Amino acid sequence: MNRQSLARRYDAVVVGARAAGASTAMLLARSGLSVLMIDRSEYGADTLSTHALMRAGVLQLHRWGLLPSVIDAGTPPVKRTTFHYGDEIVAVPIEPRHGVAELFAPRRTVLDRLLVDAAMSDGVDVRYGVRLTDVTRTAGDRVVGIVALDESGSPLTVATDVVIGADGLRSTVARLVGAEPYRLGQHAAGSVYGYWSGLDVDGYHWHYRPGVSAGAIPTNDGATLVFASVPSGRYNAVFGRDTADGYLNVVRETSPELALALGSATLRSRLAGFSGQVGHFRQSYGPGWALVGDAGYFKDPITAHGISDALRDAELLASAVVASSSSALADYQRERDELSRDLFDVTDEIASFAWDLETIGPLLKTLARAMSHEVKTMAARFDALPVHRAGLASSVHP
Numbered sequence: 001m002n003r004q005s006l007a008r009r010y011d012a013v014v015v016g017a018r019a020a021g022a023s024t025a026m027l028l029a030r031s032g033l034s035v036l037m038i039d040r041s042e043y044g045a046d047t048l049s050t051h052a053l054m055r056a057g058v059l060q061l062h063r064w065g066l067l068p069s070v071i072d073a074g075t076p077p078v079k080r081t082t083f084h085y086g087d088e089i090v091a092v093p094i095e096p097r098h099g100v101a102e103l104f105a106p107r108r109t110v111l112d113r114l115l116v117d118a119a120m121s122d123g124v125d126v127r128y129g130v131r132l133t134d135v136t137r138t139a140g141d142r143v144v145g146i147v148a149l150d151e152s153g154s155p156l157t158v159a160t161d162v163v164i165g166a167d168g169l170r171s172t173v174a175r176l177v178g179a180e181p182y183r184l185g186q187h188a189a190g191s192v193y194g195y196w197s198g199l200d201v202d203g204y205h206w207h208y209r210p211g212v213s214a215g216a217i218p219t220n221d222g223a224t225l226v227f228a229s230v231p232s233g234r235y236n237a238v239f240g241r242d243t244a245d246g247y248l249n250v251v252r253e254t255s256p257e258l259a260l261a262l263g264s265a266t267l268r269s270r271l272a273g274f275s276g277q278v279g280h281f282r283q284s285y286g287p288g289w290a291l292v293g294d295a296g297y298f299k300d301p302i303t304a305h306g307i308s309d310a311l312r313d314a315e316l317l318a319s320a321v322v323a324s325s326s327s328a329l330a331d332y333q334r335e336r337d338e339l340s341r342d343l344f345d346v347t348d349e350i351a352s353f354a355w356d357l358e359t360i361g362p363l364l365k366t367l368a369r370a371m372s373h374e375v376k377t378m379a380a381r382f383d384a385l386p387v388h389r390a391g392l393a394s395s396v397h398p
Contacts (some may be wrong), residue, residue, distance in 0.1 A: 004124065009159040010036040011065055012321060013146050014124075014166055015132050015173050018047065018108070020293025021166030021309050022115035023314035026064070029122040031322045036158060038130040038148060044113045048193065048272050050304040051105040051225055054215050055191060055375050057308030058100045060315060066118055073110045075087060076218045077102035080203040083364065084255060086357045087120075094203075098379040103204070107220045111307070130156075135163055135176050135289070143177060143288030162321055164287045169266040171295035173284060179291060181280040185344065187352035188276030189213070189302040190235030191227050192247045195269040199261055204304075208257040208360045211353055212300065214254040223268055226251065226258070231353045232276030243271050274301070276351075279344055281337060285329035292317045296334060299344045300351035303367060309340065313377055339377060342370035 005275070010033075014025040017039035027035040029184050053061075054154075061067040071077075083090045094103055106114075120126050129151030136145040136157065143160040165173025197340035201224045205216040213229040228250035230238050239246040251327055252259035293310040320332035346366045349355070355363055 006127070006156060006158060008036070009233065010034045010125070011067070011160065012036075012162050013038070013158055013160040013165060014164045015039075015146070016166035016168060016169075016171075016293070016295070017041075017116055017126060017128070018166070018293070018333055019110045019115060019311075020295075020314055021164070022112060023060070023064075023311055024164055024166060024292050024318050025124045025126075026115065026119035026122050027315060027318035028321060029119060029124045031318065033322065035124045036127070036160070037116075037121075037124050038133045038146075039131065041127050043116065044109055045251075046188045047108050048274055049108045049307065050193075050215075050217060050227065050301050051107060051111075051170040051307070053104050053106070054305055054308040055074050055094075055097070055100050055103065056370055056371065056378055058103055059098055059375060059378060060308075061313040062099050066114060067104075069114050070104055070106050070111070071082060071120075073105045073106065073114070074220055075106045075110065078104060078203045078218065080206045080383045083361075084205065084207040085361060086209055088357075090361075098375055100375075104220045105204070105217045105225070107223075122287070127151075127319050129351055132167070132172050132176075135173070137263045137288075141142070141287060146393065164203035164317070164321075165291045165295045165343065166287065166293045166392050168296055169277060169294045169298055171291065174291055174295050177286055177289045179283045179286070179289075179296075182388040183281040185279035185299065185348040187228045187300070187348050187354075188232035188278045189300050189351040189353070190232040190239070190274065190275040190276040191229040192250075192271050192302065193225060193227045193244060194247065194271045195219075195223040196226055196262060196265040196367070197222055197224075199226070202390055204292070205258070206364075207256050207359070208260060208355075210356050212250050212254045213353075214251050214258060215304070216258060218303070224265075224307075224366050226262065231351075235273070235275045239273055243273065246270055266345070267337050276300070279348060281340070284333045284336070289320070289334070292330055296333075297344075299340070299347045302351050303347045305343060306370070307345070309343075312339065312374070315378075339374050341372070342380070343367065346370060 135145040279299040320328040
């Protein structure tokens, strides 16, 4: 993006330029910090995602002044969520609360680019095609910089007060700093996704039958994301031989009506799959480093809450980095875990597929209560991000 020479030093270096990283970088820059954000991929590159933003995610975009850009990109508003428990249908309207009257499910080519553009507008130095290879440390083992290869393969070294890993589930930053998980989930779902046009969908639709699940999520350019999910242990048996056939069979088993609608719709993309990964809470701070997004906390995408988590935790972490307290990052991890624990537990139960049509409803009500608590907490927690440039170096010590 920026072709000018890199500075030798930044207050913060963010590794990963998607939802979690771009949001964190933007908020740090808005607080007056000098920020470098690097990513090994290309600007605007797509990624596998459910797209669905829950109220917590929409709240963050609204607070940051970015929701109009999501709307201007043609992202359809979601005014209700419909749950299908076998043949039973329960429609839940989206009630206006905390400044959020509608939900949205932007394509990642829309959302990630919008967040990166906002970060650059706020002064973040953004570099694509840059691959992190190592971190630099003091004799006392505090991280004080990065070593990377630029897009031409040339080495570069940058000094910083804090390295933030926002580089996903298989985070290079986490590996380099030795960040270990301290809690793991027990279950995972495997899913196959495809984009369809000509599908008349009103809001989010979640379909459940014993052993299978499916969903339809309207997104940009008249497309609807339709996913089909099974327990991770059955992924290869269901999708491995013929992905398209397995996908349609799971949709048909879960919702004959949705499968019938797909018969008159057009598949606009190749089908993409995720065989599943158990969730984790990973140590997310240390001397001179921190983790955000899936790098630090990941739960199964079956409840479509990952992007909302990323936007929430970006603000929690940005606040901690600019705070002058030496315990700020410990507080970040604690707050994140407190807000995530119930969401994590119920998502793990849903991903187990150990439920039936009598028990899935109560599980989803538990999920709804956890999301409501999260929104209330975030709405009360942040009125504005404080600017505390003094004491930055001490704030990134555990």
